[in-house]
Amino acid sequence: MEGRVLRSWVLVMMYLLGGCATTLGAAYQDQMKPETVARWLSWRASEAGRNLDEQSLWDQRLAQDVRPKLDLGDAGLARRAHGIYHQRCSPCHGTPGQKPNLPIAPALGGQGYRFGMLMGGDNMARGIFDVISKGRNQMPAFAGQMTNEQIWLMVEYLRSF
Numbered sequence: 001m002e003g004r005v006l007r008s009w010v011l012v013m014m015y016l017l018g019g020c021a022t023t024l025g026a027a028y029q030d031q032m033k034p035e036t037v038a039r040w041l042s043w044r045a046s047e048a049g050r051n052l053d054e055q056s057l058w059d060q061r062l063a064q065d066v067r068p069k070l071d072l073g074d075a076g077l078a079r080r081a082h083g084i085y086h087q088r089c090s091p092c093h094g095t096p097g098q099k100p101n102l103p104i105a106p107a108l109g110g111q112g113y114r115f116g117m118l119m120g121g122d123n124m125a126r127g128i129f130d131v132i133s134k135g136r137n138q139m140p141a142f143a144g145q146m147t148n149e150q151i152w153l154m155v156e157y158l159r160s161f
């Protein structure tokens with residue numbers, strides 16, 4: 001008798017744990033692994049109807065004078081942004097809304113950030129771009145590992161949490 005009760009409990013617990021794993025899995029399905037620089041450039045080139053050289057030149061300009069318009073309402077871009085953040089940034093900065101994993105890394109995003117972006121506009125956005133691109137103290141530089149457009153995508157993404 002005791003054994004049967006125990007077995008039922010084990011089954012109930014396995015069912016509940018299975019449910020949790022599925023729910024967590026669903027949240028993480030909503031992101032993509034970051035693409036390499038080459039793959040990103042060729043994907044964006046085909047979308048914009050440019051050849052690879054034109055796309056590379058266009059991307060280089062994004063480090064200087066141009067701030068691209070990137071719409072996170074676009075499901076494909078949003079999944080990519082989640083993927084980049086979770087793979088490259090959250091190891092130090094943590095999950096949005098939670099404590100950073102690396103104590104010296106500041107928590108990113110939130111109201112202060114959105115307010116700053118609103119008041120600081122392009123200058124503030126450019127400042128954030130530069131930190132991600134060139135790094136600062138313990139913050140690694142991502143230029144070369146990510147396209148400039150991917151870095152701008154992160155600037156936008158930080159506004160969404």
Ligand code: HEC
Nearest residue numbers: 088089092104105106128131132136137138139140142154
């Ligand atoms: C190895 C850990 C590490 C990783 C990975 C990392 N950061 Fe950082 N980040 C830091 C630290 C530490 C600082 C604080 C730098 C300083 O001393 O000013 C920082 C600062 C920043 C700042 C400036 C915040 C402010 O308030 O001035 C931004 C923006 C930022 N990181 C974005 C990112 C993004 C986006 C990624 C992923 C592409 C990322 N970081 C990956 C450690 C990291």
